[in-house]
Amino acid sequence: MHEELHALQENFTWDIVPRPPGVKPIGCKWVYSVKLNSDGTLNRYKARLVALGNKQEYGVDYDETFAPVAKMTSIRTILAIAASQGWSLTQMDVKNAFLHGDLAEDIYMTLPPGLPSSSEGVCKLKRSLYGLRQAPRAWFEKFRTTIIGFSFTQSQFDSSLFIHRTSTGIVLLLIYVDDMIITGSDHAAIQRIKHQLQDSFHMKDLGDLHYFLGLEVCSDSKGIFLHQHKYIEDLISLAGLTSATPVDTPLEINVKYRRDEGDLLSDPLLYRQLVGSLNYLTITRPDISFAVQQMSQFMQTPRHLHLAAVRRIIRYLKGTSSRGLFFPTGKPLSLIGYSDADWAGCSDTRRSVTGWCMFLGPALISWKSKKQSRVSKSSTESEYRAMSTACSEIIWLRGLLAELGFPQDTATPLFADNTSAIQIATNPVFHERTKHIEVDCHSIREALDNHVISLPHVTSQLQLADILTKAVTRPRHQFLVNKLMLLDPPHQFEGGCQ
Structure with missing residues (x-):
């Protein structure tokens, strides 16, 4: 607690001022937690002063809110690329991240427990504090401005991803609130960026990536196991x-x-x-x-x-x-997808279930199992809707991969096992069988015409998205699990991450 108070005072988080008339300051309290390592052993004890942001009023002492949370698909995509290219993965943590954000609003807080008893008045906050509604947004704006000053550009496809291109390679930085993954092909630039971040914020270099948001990452010369x-x-x-x-x-x-x-x-x-x-x-x-x-x-x-x-x-x-995803080294980074649907699978609503999965080379990076938003009149319609949502994911992934320097030069194959749905997608004529389907579903035709995707047929036996739409038998389940590169730990990882 003393260390936390010292950090707050060093950061000029507040000024102690007389309480202005008519102002009701928000409260604060101490929150305690125990941080563990991936093997369950003690890492450290942690005490944090948290403002009672539930007492704030929208439009009075906060406006928009936002937290820098990276998409999990982005994380898996970057791990697949790093494994394929043999890039190292580094993890960094920002100490007291939210304290770095600057506040635009006037916010008054009661004195925290633990300050000298001689102190009087209230705290007028100059920097954001954990618990404030706008704290994540203020921190991210501070970080974004700083990292762009280091010649990074913000991704158009994931706002928590930043890209820095040099004459000899590329550096990728992905942030999830206050945890960062840094990778790329330019090792000298990575070391330079790490020093710049440490000069700008209170950073903790955690070394090679092993434990991130509850995800355990094991790496060796053959690939990455997540x-x-x-x-x-x-x-x-x-x-x-x-x-x-x-x-x-x-x-x-x-x-x-x-x-x-x-x-x-x-x-x-x-x-x-x-x-x-x-x-x-x-x-x-x-x-x-x-x-x-x-x-x-x-x-x-x-x-x-x-x-x-x-x-x-x-x-x-x-x-x-112990089962997890394996991203092998040295494999080509070609994007392919599988799309499937279970017609009228919901017993209560008779809505269908959409399932799709996307591979980057042999590595699975994205998937979805979701009930459709409305009832489909036929199995063909439900499959067509599933293909349309899968197509949207392909377009997003192609944009992200192009931004990362791995453009897809050919149309991305989207494998489907329903020939009628494929024919509807390739047929430019609207007729009685398809006019009730929403226009946004037909965007798949535009993607097909522009050679963004192709629609090859796959037999139902080899439809890998089948596991995302229904319960299957034990042999079928094991077959699909193996095809998804969802494996028990390779022998080199059986003793844990080295």
Whole structure:
């Protein structure tokens, strides 16, 4: 606490002034946490002074809010590129990041507990403080201005990604609130940028990337292995299933879950905690994406049957807790996609489920399992809608890859197993069968005409997005998991990250 107060005072975070008449200062409190390493050992104890931003009023002492949160697809894309090109990955952390932001509003705060008792008055904040509504936005604006001053440009496709091109290569910097990943082909420029950041902010150089936002990263000459083993172990403990027997698939096949089936849970807290944790786990586990999407529909009024299904997902994870995504070294960076749909898959609404996945070379970088926004009149229509949303992701990824220096020179193949949907996409004539489909779905035709995508047919047996639309049998599940490059740790990583 003394170190935190010293840092606040060194940063000129506030001035102690008499309380202005008619002003009701917001409060503050201390928040304590224990930081752990990826192996569960103690890293450090942490105390942070937090302003009670819930007492702020919109339009009075704050306006717009924003947090610099990188897209998970961007993180996986950069890891896939770094693995392919053999780039090193460095991690840095900003100490007291939010304290660097400058405030434009007049905000008064009560004196924090721990200041000398002789102090009187209130704190007039000059810098942002954790807990303030505008603190993330103020910090990011300060960081953005600083990093652009170092000749970086902000990505047009992810506002948390910054790119610096030099005469000998490129440097990529991705920020997630106050954690940074730095990689690229120009090692000298990377070292220079790190020194510049340390001169501008209170930085902590964490060395090679190993543990980032609960994601464990293992690297060697063969590639990068990304997993969430520790996170899964904590989730199993939370669910009370440490002694449970593992199962082979996340969901039982041919079982439809309904909103009003079974008895309500008397306390839905545990269900919501487990599903929320499972949602974060889908960052590296596409094999549970469909199951988690199904269980997320019942967050409002979960029932005992739904909790049993969630526990089955966790029992599946118990048997595959070390499984993760592998990004191999030296592979070509060509983008390909797969699109699928399960027609009228929702028992309550009869809406279909969209599933798609995108590969950069052999590495899986993006996927989605989501219920469609409206009912489709045929399986062809549901497949066509799925192809359209997958096409939007391809366009975004192609733009991002071109910006990173890896443009896709040929049309991106989007594999689909429904020949009727492919024919609708390639047919320029609107007729009775398609006029009820929204115009935005037909944007896939424009992408096809401009050679942004191609639409090759794939058999249903080889449709890799199938795992994102329905529960499948154990042999089918294992086949698709292997095709997604979702592997148990290679032998060189079995002892953990080195």
